[in-house]
Amino acid sequence: xxxxxxxxxxxxxILTWNHLLIMVIGVMLGMLVGVLPGLGAPNGVSLLLPLTFxxxxxxxxxxxxxxxxxxxxxGSTTSILFNIPGEPSSVATTFDGYPMARNGExxxxxxxxxxxxxxxxLAGVVMITLLASSVAQFGLRFSSxxxxxxxxxxxxxxxxxxxxxxxxxxxxxxxxLAFATVGMDxxxxxxxxxxxxxxxxxxxxxxxxxxxLFGIAELMVTTEEGLSFNGIKSRIRVRDILRTMAELPRYWxxxxxxxxxxxxxxxxxxxxTAASFMSHGIAKRFSRHPERFGKGEPNGIVSPExxxxxxxxxxxxxxxxxxxxxxxxxxxxxGGLMIWGLTPGPMLFITRPDFVxxxxxxxxLGNVVAVxxxxxxxxxxxxxxxxxxxxxxxxxxxxxxxxxxxxxxxxFDFWLLLFFALLGYLFKKLDYPVAPLVLTMVLGHRAxxxxxxxxxxxxxxxxxxxxxxxxTTIMGLxxxxxxxxxxSRMLGxxxxxxxxxxxxxxxxxxxxxDSRP
Amino acid sequence: MTHNGISRYxxxxxxxxxxxxxxxxxxxxxxxxxxxxxxxxxxxxYFPFWIGVLxxxxxxxxxxxxxxxxxxxxxIFLDAARLKSLARFxxxxxxxxVVSLLLGLYVxxxxxxxxxxxxxxxxxxxxxxxxxxxxxxxxxxxFELVFQVPLLKGPLEHAFGVY
Numbered sequence: 001x002x003x004x005x006x007x008x009x010x011x012x013x014i015l016t017w018n019h020l021l022i023m024v025i026g027v028m029l030g031m032l033v034g035v036l037p038g039l040g041a042p043n044g045v046s047l048l049l050p051l052t053f054x055x056x057x058x059x060x061x062x063x064x065x066x067x068x069x070x071x072x073x074x075g076s077t078t079s080i081l082f083n084i085p086g087e088p089s090s091v092a093t094t095f096d097g098y099p100m101a102r103n104g105e106x107x108x109x110x111x112x113x114x115x116x117x118x119x120x121x122l123a124g125v126v127m128i129t130l131l132a133s134s135v136a137q138f139g140l141r142f143s144s145x146x147x148x149x150x151x152x153x154x155x156x157x158x159x160x161x162x163x164x165x166x167x168x169x170x171x172x173x174x175x176x177l178a179f180a181t182v183g184m185d186x187x188x189x190x191x192x193x194x195x196x197x198x199x200x201x202x203x204x205x206x207x208x209x210x211x212x213l214f215g216i217a218e219l220m221v222t223t224e225e226g227l228s229f230n231g232i233k234s235r236i237r238v239r240d241i242l243r244t245m246a247e248l249p250r251y252w253x254x255x256x257x258x259x260x261x262x263x264x265x266x267x268x269x270x271x272x273t274a275a276s277f278m279s280h281g282i283a284k285r286f287s288r289h290p291e292r293f294g295k296g297e298p299n300g301i302v303s304p305e306x307x308x309x310x311x312x313x314x315x316x317x318x319x320x321x322x323x324x325x326x327x328x329x330x331x332x333x334x335g336g337l338m339i340w341g342l343t344p345g346p347m348l349f350i351t352r353p354d355f356v357x358x359x360x361x362x363x364x365l366g367n368v369v370a371v372x373x374x375x376x377x378x379x380x381x382x383x384x385x386x387x388x389x390x391x392x393x394x395x396x397x398x399x400x401x402x403x404x405x406x407x408x409x410x411x412f413d414f415w416l417l418l419f420f421a422l423l424g425y426l427f428k429k430l431d432y433p434v435a436p437l438v439l440t441m442v443l444g445h446r447a448x449x450x451x452x453x454x455x456x457x458x459x460x461x462x463x464x465x466x467x468x469x470x471x472t473t474i475m476g477l478x479x480x481x482x483x484x485x486x487x488s489r490m491l492g493x494x495x496x497x498x499x500x501x502x503x504x505x506x507x508x509x510x511x512x513x514d515s516r517p
Numbered sequence: 518m519t520h521n522g523i524s525r526y527x528x529x530x531x532x533x534x535x536x537x538x539x540x541x542x543x544x545x546x547x548x549x550x551x552x553x554x555x556x557x558x559x560x561x562x563y564f565p566f567w568i569g570v571l572x573x574x575x576x577x578x579x580x581x582x583x584x585x586x587x588x589x590x591x592x593i594f595l596d597a598a599r600l601k602s603l604a605r606f607x608x609x610x611x612x613x614x615v616v617s618l619l620l621g622l623y624v625x626x627x628x629x630x631x632x633x634x635x636x637x638x639x640x641x642x643x644x645x646x647x648x649x650x651x652x653x654x655x656x657x658x659x660f661e662l663v664f665q666v667p668l669l670k671g672p673l674e675h676a677f678g679v680y
Contacts, residue, residue, distance in 0.1 A: 051664050167578035171536050174571045178543045181568070185550075185561035192561050193546035216610070223606040223637075224599045390638025395652060397610055397633075398626045402656060405622060406666050414614045426532045429594060430525070448564045456558040 003133050010357030014365065019062055023362065026063045027370045028377075030070020034086045035078050035381045037389075038219035039396055041071035041087060042328040042438065046210040047399065049336050050406035057340045058358045064336060065316070065359060066366040068329050069121065072272075072312050073374040074381065076113045076305060081106060081232050081382050089272035089308045092280040096293060096300030101232045103296050110236070110378060111244035112298055113305045116255060118371040120306035123259040124266065124313025125363045128320075132349070132360065135321040139346035144453035145464045147323075149474035151447040152465075153481065154269050154324050158436045160484035161270040168432040176437035179204045180444020187452060199412035206335050206441040207407045210328075212420025213427070213434050215400045219393055220425045236378055251302045254283050262307035266314025271327040271435060272307075279307030313363060319344055320356060323446060328435040331442040522596035529583035533576045540572030602637075609633045621671030627653045 013019075033044030045064050052060035075087030080097035093113060100109040142150070155173055162169040182193045183203030194200040258279040265275035283303035284293045293300045315326030316333075323345035325331040337344050342352060349356050384392075404417045427434050440447075458464035466472050547562035547569055554560065583589070595603070609632050617625030630649035634640045640648075660666050670679065 051666065165579070165582065167575045167582065171540075171572055171575035171579065174568050174575065175536065175539065178539075178565060178568045178572060181565045187558070188561045190550060190561055192550045193543065193565060195542070195546060220603060220606060224595070224603045226599075226602060388638055390634055390640070391648065393606065393637065394609070394630045394633035397613070398629060398652060398656070401613065401617065401625075402622055402660065402668055405669050406660075409669075411618050411669065414617065418611070418614060426528070426535070430529055430532055432532075451564060452559050460554055460559070 003129055006133075006353060006357045007129055007361060009354070010359075010361030011365075013058060013354050013358040014062065014362045019059060019362070020365075020369075022059055022063050023066045023366050023369050024373065026066025027070035027073075027366065027373050030067035030072075030370075031074035031077070031374060031377070031381055032070075032384070033067070034071035034074020034076075035384055036392060036396060037078075037084060037086065037222045038215060038393070040075070040214055040218065041068050042210050042332050042435075043214040043218075043400075044071055045329055045332045045336075046207045046214075047403040049207060049332065049339070050403065052336065053339065057337070057342055057352075057355055060336065060340060061333070061355065061359050062362045062366070064333050065362060066370070068312065068333070069309075069363075069366050069370045070374075071329075072121075072309055073114060073117060073370050076117060076308075077110065077374065077378055077381060078385060080109045080113060080301075081378075082385055084385075089276050089312070090304075091273070092276040092304035093301060093308075095280060095304075096295070096297050099294065100296030100298075100301065105296070106232050107236050107240035108244045108298075109296075109301055111241045111375070112248070112301045114371050114374055115245060115248055116251070116258075116302040116306040117309040118367055119255060120259050120262055120308070120310035121313045121367040122364070123306075124263060124310040125360065125367070127263055127314060128317045128360055128363070132317060132321055132356070135317065136346040136349040139322050141470065142322075142346070144450045144457060145467065145471045146474060148447065148450035148454050149465060149471045149478065150322060150324055151443060151450065153474055153478040154443070155436075155440065156478040156481040157269050158433070158439075160481035161268070161274060162433050162436070163274070164431050164433045166485060168430075169436055172427065172432050172434065173436040173440045176209075176440030177444045177447065179209065179437075180206075180441045181448065186445065186449070199410060202408060202410070204416060204441075205407050205413070206332070206438060208404055208413045208416050209420045209441055210332055210438055211400050211404055212417045213424035213437065214328075216397065216417065216421035217424025217428055217434075219396060220421065221428055223389070223393060236375065241375060247298075248302075251299055254299045254303045255306050257282065257286075258303045258306035259310045262310030262312075263314045265307070266311035266326050267318055269315075269318075269324070269326050269439065270311075271315065272309075272311040275311035276304035276308040280304040309367075313367075316359075316363075320348065320359070321346060325439060325442065328438045331439045335442045522593045522600070525589040525592035525594040526583065528594040529589060530580060533580035533583060537573055537576030537580065540569050540576055543569030543572060605636045606633075609636060617669060619671065621674055622669045623653045623657065624671055624673050626656060 029048065030041070030044060033039040034041065044067055048064060048067060052063060055063070071087060072089070075085060075090035076093050076097070078084045078086040079090040079093040080101050083094050083098040085091040085094055097109050097113060158173055159166045159169045183191065183201055185192050191201060261279045261282070262275045265271065265278065280300060280303050283299050284290050287293065287299060289297070312327065315330040319325040319330045319334050323334070325334045334344050342348060342355065401414065404413050405411070407413060424434055454464050465475050543565055547566035550562040551560035552562040552566040609629055612632065613625050613629035616628055627649035630652050631645045634645040634648060635642070656668065660668055
């Protein structure tokens with residue numbers, strides 16, 4: 001029970017008024033970015049990151065991770081009340097959440113969503129508590145070739161699990177890797193890919209990329225679609241909340257199934273978005289009343305929410321224990337860790353146990369705080385969305401520009417931001433996945449370093465990646481993920497992917513109540 | 518351009534050409550610093566070069582998929598009405614970037630919010646101006662005073678002696 005005592009130490013680290021206050025602030029800010037269209041969790045965390053450079057790492061990670069939980073909850077709120085997913089991962093919640101709210105049961109829908117999300121997140125943290133040490137122990141056996149193999153596996157799973165065309169995922173991912181190599185080469189100290197532009201010497205920050213790809217680009221798509229908010233007025237009554245909580249155990253089968261899906265998709269880099277879609281799809285397929293889905297079926301809210309949050313939480317396990325983030329937001333946080341001078345990976349468990357277990361403890365507490373806060377402040381956040389987009393849009397843009405400037409006090413980054421905004425806009429409209437670009441941008445340096453060290457070890461022979469059973473297994477898994485699309489097509493398993501693709505375009509457009517079936 | 522907007526077909530091709538071009542630039546940049554083998558291991562251009570090759574390869578596949586597969590032939594990427602609302606959103610942002618470079622982020626923010634609200638929401642002048650000033654003041658309080666991170670300032674702030 002070593003993990004338990006470490007967890008208790010973690011609680012001892014975080015149970016101060018200061019940290020509790022940071023938690024509340026993080027959750028509130030997170031809900032704000034989750035509610036606002038165009039400002040998602042990755043973008044919110046990126047905006048906040050420059051402000052944490054001077055904080056101590058434990059407080060900083062509590063702030064950022066709580067912002068993540070808050071954003072996940074905020075995204076569900078708008079899905080249910082406005083039929084507008086605040087986060088890509090809460091798209092699946094609109095399918096049944098909005099119809100239920102429209103039937104006059106907004107409180108029930110919100111409570112179901114938040115409670116199952118909270119349970120999903122808690123299950124994810126329990127999994128992390130139980131497994132983190134052993135995964136880190138296992139990771140200690142890795143040397144450079146194994147590390148490169150793990151990155152290779154992560155990259156291949158993107159291609160294999162993505163709902164976009166494999167060639168589009170490849171381009172997005174490799175562009176991220178390439179952007180990461182711009183500037184100073186950490187091994188030789190020389191400059192590369194700067195094309196004589198002095199401002200490129202410092203490299204391209206992944207934070208600028210996130211703010212362009214997820215921030216401005218998202219706003220461009222939103223403006224183009226001419227958002228009008230058709231919100232459902234909701235009064236949250238304590239009696240309704242309690243009654244819904246009592247009804248929750250009825251959905252235990254959906255909950256357990258969704259949590260397992262979420263944990264699996266979170267650890268592998270498929271991420272929360274795929275998890276929530278898959279969970280909703282499977283819930284419908286296994287249901288005795290599939291015809292009720294899309295009309296406000298409780299299982300249709302519980303399933304995507306539990307999967308979304310358990311995936312979001314589980315995404316932190318590979319990030320902490322191996323240094324391979326499972327989602328875009330986890331990637332941004334991992335970038336933050338490196339900026340604070342910490343090296344994510346197994347050594348972190350030995351050098352900074354207070355940090356690791358402080359974070360795990362804060363995840364328990366942060367999610368409880370988030371559920372309570374989100375239930376009590378829903379009307380407040382819903383009223384923010386009633387402010388016209390013509391006011392909110394420019395304010396968000398201005399916040400993003402100030403955020404970009406804070407990254408490196410460089411005005412050249414404004415132009416990089418606009419470049420990434422254009423790229424993100426094109427990618428979003430043409431179904432290129434954006435998250436892989438961010439992940440590879442954060443991982444780029446480490447992946448390249450692992451590759452080069454392996455090459456030095458083997459004197460330039462690629463056989464080093466097949467030199468022992470461990471590295472061969474990981475590489476083999478990677479190749480398996482790569483050919484998975486072909487394989488699953490042969491087995492006829494591509495159903496959920498196609499559904500995901502069909503549902504995406506219709507759901508990303510704001511629908512007026514009468515245009516919905 | 519079709520008669521009612523830009524087709525998705527042409528945008529697929531344009532984007533594949535754009536990413537392919539970036540890929541070629543990466544290969545060229547990597548080739549400049551050396552893509553071979555040095556006594557201390559792979560040269561610093563070795564890894565980026567092969568990444569560039571993969572970008573080009575992926576772009577070529579995307580290009581062929583668009584042209585040969587005739588996918589999205591009749592889909593419209595952007596029609597005139599959407600282009601107009603997009604331009605109303607994007608052009609003030611470009612202006613914002615330029616003004617901020619010259620006059621600093623506070624003046625940039627004020628002017629940007631002012632014009633964006635006028636253009637997109639058709640608010641009155643005084644309302645838009647008041648919002649712009651209010652947001653700049655909020656930024657000042659939040660960043661300079663609470664978080665103590667200075668934002669970009671221009672000649673106007675210097676004239677008032679604000680640093």
